[in-house]
Amino acid sequence: MSTLEKAFPWEDRPEHSKAVMWRYSQNPVIKRDAIANSNSIFNSAVVEFSDAYAGVFRCDDKCRRMNIHAGFSKDGINWEINELPIDFIAGNTEMIHSDYKYDPRVVWMEDRYWITWCNGYNGPTIGIGYTFDFKTFHQCENAFLPYNRNGVLFPRKINDKYVMLSRPSDTGHTAFGDIFISQSPDMKFWGEHRHVMSPAPFEDSAWQCMKVGAGPIPIETKDGWLMIYHGVLKSCNGYVYAMGAALLDIDKPWEVKYRSQPYLLTPETQYECMGDVPNVVFPCAALHDKETGKLAVYYGAADTVTGMAFAQIDELVDWVKENSL
Ligand code: BMA
DSSP states (O other): OOOOOOOOOOOOOOTTOOOSSEEOTTOOSBOTTSSTTEEEEEEEEEEEETTEEEEEEEEEETTOOEEEEEEEESSSSSOEEOSSOOOOEEOSSSOOOOSOEEEEEEEEETTEEEEEEEEESSSEEEEEEEESSSSSEEEOOOSSSSSEEEEEEOSSOBTTBEEEEEEEOOSSSOSOOOEEEEEESSSSOOEEEEEEEOOOOHHHHGGGSSEEEEOSOOEEETTEEEEEEEEEEEETTEEEEEEEEEEEOSSOTTSEEEEBSSOSBOSOSHHHHSSSSSSBEEEEEEEEOTTTOEEEEEEEETTTEEEEEEEEHHHHHHHHHHTBO
16 A cells, blocks of 8 residues: 555646546556556446545456456555455355456445446346455345346435446347336345436437446435436447436436536547547546545546546536536
């Protein structure tokens, strides 16, 4: 662990920029070879943890096996990632089989950190686990049957139930995808599924016309839940993954109040346009500072490295309202 004091990871908007979200000038913050055996480190999740930060990182190894690793940081920028993947023990069930793990999200709720990820169980579905200390990790029942991706928990119970966003999918590089919500009394049994959001019409907002999926843990604001998400365009040269934002009703989060017509961030830089999968910006986590409203989003870039982008939450909420589909 470094000797730095905990600090919120932040860089002011560049002087001549009017963008509502801007990239960190030192991106990528996590390079593909940050641990010895990694092919790539991307689509990863970070949270505040005691007097510092911790995270769960997607590391694909040099055999191209997908797994998740714990990591630690004092400043949210310089990370020490464990060389070995997380070794889960049984949580709320007997230990269940997992072929692979990818695209984690992490949230503090009540008394522990909950982790969701895309879990290989005869096809991709949503795995759930928890930890108290980022040393011992417990794996629970999968939330759903295959096939599903992008399971994202809300940071508190709503109407006395745990609530999760997800995107039902298929076995491959799914050419469709709507966001749904599911609810649970106990983090084990999930039901009361509601539709949240479909891809947008090509004519209105082509960057999100093929599929959409939730990104970081939604943030509670006075205007609703701020949900940052990815949208996919099918171009003549393959898929393009960009980032947008929506506001969901606080008590009925399956009701979309506003949703951005323009993208917030689309692949533009070399590390977003070149890599194992070109043209991907894929947000999975965000830190925010309640007092200053500063927001730091962590996103996978080109399925290879991890980047950061910043915004002010009040400006972002206004932008979504003013630029809604
Ligand atoms: C999705 C997932 C993500 C990946 C993205 C772009 O379907 O597999 O892990 O970042 O495709 O390749």
